[in-house]
Amino acid sequence: MEDGVYRGANPALKPGRILKMESPEDEESADDSEDIDCMAQEESKHFLSVVKSHFGSEYPLYLTALRTGARQGELIALAWDSIDWKKSFVTIKQTIVNGKLQATKNRRRRRIPMSPRLAEVLRERKRAAAVASLASGSPVSRWVFPSLTGGPMDPSKLRKEFKKVLLKAEIRADLTFHSLRRTALTGMAGNGVPIASLQRIAGHSSIEVTAKCYLNVKPEDHDGTINALALLDGESMARVNPRTVQTDGMECEPDANSGVVGAVGNA
Secondary structure, three states: OEOOEOOOOOOOOOOOOOOOOOOHHHHHHOOOOOOOOOOOHHHHHHHHHHHHHHOHHHHHHHHHHHHHOOOHHHHHOOEHHHEEOOOOEEEEOOEEEOOEEEOOOOOOOEEEEOOHHHHHHHHHHHHHHHHHHHHHOOOOOOEOOEOOOOOEOOHHHHHHHHHHHHHHHOOOOOOOOHHHHHHHHHHHHHOOOOHHHHHHHHOOOOHHHHHHHHHHHOOOOOOOHHHHHHHHOOOOOOOOOOOOEEEOOEEEEEOOOOOOEEEEEOO
16 A cells, blocks of 8 residues: 555546535535546456455445445335346336435336346355344335445445455545545446446436446447456456346347447437
């Protein structure tokens, strides 16, 4: 480590380019800003490795953040009935701000493909929750990432825990929890998710917003969104059938010739 920066960090990422966010409301308003820093891909891999080794119970949460690009409030509000195990999707349909459950930022639901690794980890988390429920005699919480009492997680505690992980991993301490979202979306773009699909995964109001933040990554054609997410997991997949990425009234489907997800519907 040098000057508080993990040696694996990409020098092109400037630690000074940070927009401080202290609350979920700030996170929502700053969501489309270009001034949010992120981790390089090697940093994010190291981050997850440290979480798994030293903060094991939090690993599913951070993996979900880095594989879906969900906002903090959306992760807190993620319920088990939002996961489609058969089709391998996570549906982001609500968020929690100031302790209140409400619609997402643009009031649209969006379906995000789960990478094979994420699906495996979340299945195991649900099994563990069921076992704990039987042992305690209390019902399984409806939330995927509940508090110790079974209710929604406290966002301020979540941010404090995130800082502890950064310290343990010797990664820049000035990153914010929202940097996980920027890291996830940047990684997807860099590993081949088309910009139209990325817009829907991000839940941006327009493709121009997505392009402003991520077009400079210049994504190339791969075998679709699922394959790109698998690459982030460090898995080598010869070919994975692309999944449909949907929001209300919009969807993306595989191109019959290229196998790459392309925009259809009223995008």
